[in-house]
Every structure is written in C-alpha cells, then in structure tokens.
Amino acid sequence: MTSESAPPRRRPGGRTGRIRAQVLDAVRAELAERGYDGLSLDGVAARAGVHRATVYRRWRDVGGLLADVLEATTSDDDWQPQDTGSLLGDLSALNHENLAAMTAQPSIAAALIAASFRSEEAARGLRRLWEDRYARCEIIVGRAVRRGELPPDTDARQLLVAATAPLYHHLVLLRTPPDPELPGQAARAAVLAAFAGAFVGRSPAGDVPG
Numbered sequence: 001m002t003s004e005s006a007p008p009r010r011r012p013g014g015r016t017g018r019i020r021a022q023v024l025d026a027v028r029a030e031l032a033e034r035g036y037d038g039l040s041l042d043g044v045a046a047r048a049g050v051h052r053a054t055v056y057r058r059w060r061d062v063g064g065l066l067a068d069v070l071e072a073t074t075s076d077d078d079w080q081p082q083d084t085g086s087l088l089g090d091l092s093a094l095n096h097e098n099l100a101a102m103t104a105q106p107s108i109a110a111a112l113i114a115a116s117f118r119s120e121e122a123a124r125g126l127r128r129l130w131e132d133r134y135a136r137c138e139i140i141v142g143r144a145v146r147r148g149e150l151p152p153d154t155d156a157r158q159l160l161v162a163a164t165a166p167l168y169h170h171l172v173l174l175r176t177p178p179d180p181e182l183p184g185q186a187a188r189a190a191v192l193a194a195f196a197g198a199f200v201g202r203s204p205a206g207d208v209p210g
Helices: 016-035 039-047 051-057 062-074 087-103 109-117 120-146 156-173 183-197
Strands: none
Touching: 016 039, 016 051, 016 062, 016 183, 039 062, 039 156, 051 062, 062 109, 062 120, 087 109, 087 156, 087 183, 109 120, 109 156, 109 183, 120 156, 156 183
16 A cells, blocks of 8 residues: 555644644653653643643543554555565565564554553554555565566465564564564565465365365
C-alpha cells in the first residue's frame, strides 16, 4: 500500500491541529523521560499546556495517545521495504528495520504493543499498523515471484508473518536482549520454508502435507 494507491488522510488544521501537535510532542517527551509505565494523560496534558479535559475527551487513555502518535508518524509516509535483489536480503533488511524500531529509545511501537493489552484504542491502532505494514510488504513476495525465487501462488501474508514473528516473540514475549543475528536467522528460516513450498496456497485444517 503506497501513498499513490490510497488518498492521504486529512489531518486537522488550525487550533485543533496545533493542540494535536502539542499533545503528541508531549507524549514523545514523556515516553522518553518516564517510560511507558510513567506515561499518563495528566502528565501529557501538563507538559503540552492543554486542559486535561481536552486530552481525556479526545484520546480517552494512554493507548489512544500512543495510537495517534504512531498514526501521525506513519499515516502519510511513503515507506516501502528495501529492494536488495533477493528474497533473503529483502526479509533480512525488513527484520533489521523492525529490530531498530522495537529497540529505539523511546520505542513507540513497543509501548503501543504493551498498551494494546490494556486499551482498546491501542489495540485498534496496533491492528491498523500491522495491516498497513503487511500490505506494503507484500511487494517483497511479488518481487521474489517475478525473479523466479517463489511460485506464483505463494501466500504473501503467511510468509511475511513467518519471517517477522520470531523478532516479536523474542523481544516482546521472552524479553531476551536484542540479538543482531536474529533478523537474518529469522529471514533465512522463512526463506527455506518458502522454497520448500510451505506457503503455497492454504492446506485444509488438519491436513499436513506428507
């Protein structure tokens, strides 16, 4: 999904736009200074110089604030996955970008994942993020098909999830220290599975190819 394929979302202007910008800047500053656990609507309102009622009415909770920060960062961007010339290179590059995003200080993505378990606003924001990024990354599989690396009926979403999921498993669930080798290892495992036909079509439930 590129900026050419979908119209850009209209951002509020005037006083409403200024208030939003002040609040979202305050969220980033508070997150950097206090971390996710120290983030609060009252703290953000005070730092932004905005009445707390305005913040509560528009964003509802910390998850809503984080979701809006992420949307402001990504909604109108023209990001596309790198074209390295090979499926393995493309998936490795994507995973290195994911690792950088998850370990950045502060990491909006990591904070949004944490908030999604407590806030429906954050959960919706996270789902929008995944859908947007997976849609944009399907071009990786399309390029691999055109290069003859994959069969045409390869399921792009299955392959992308398999390539990227290990990073989130290690960083979010296991809380293991960032491993610079993990992006390439996860990509390599997914490529080997793809070459073996693991993501061709969809097998009926319970039907495991022999």
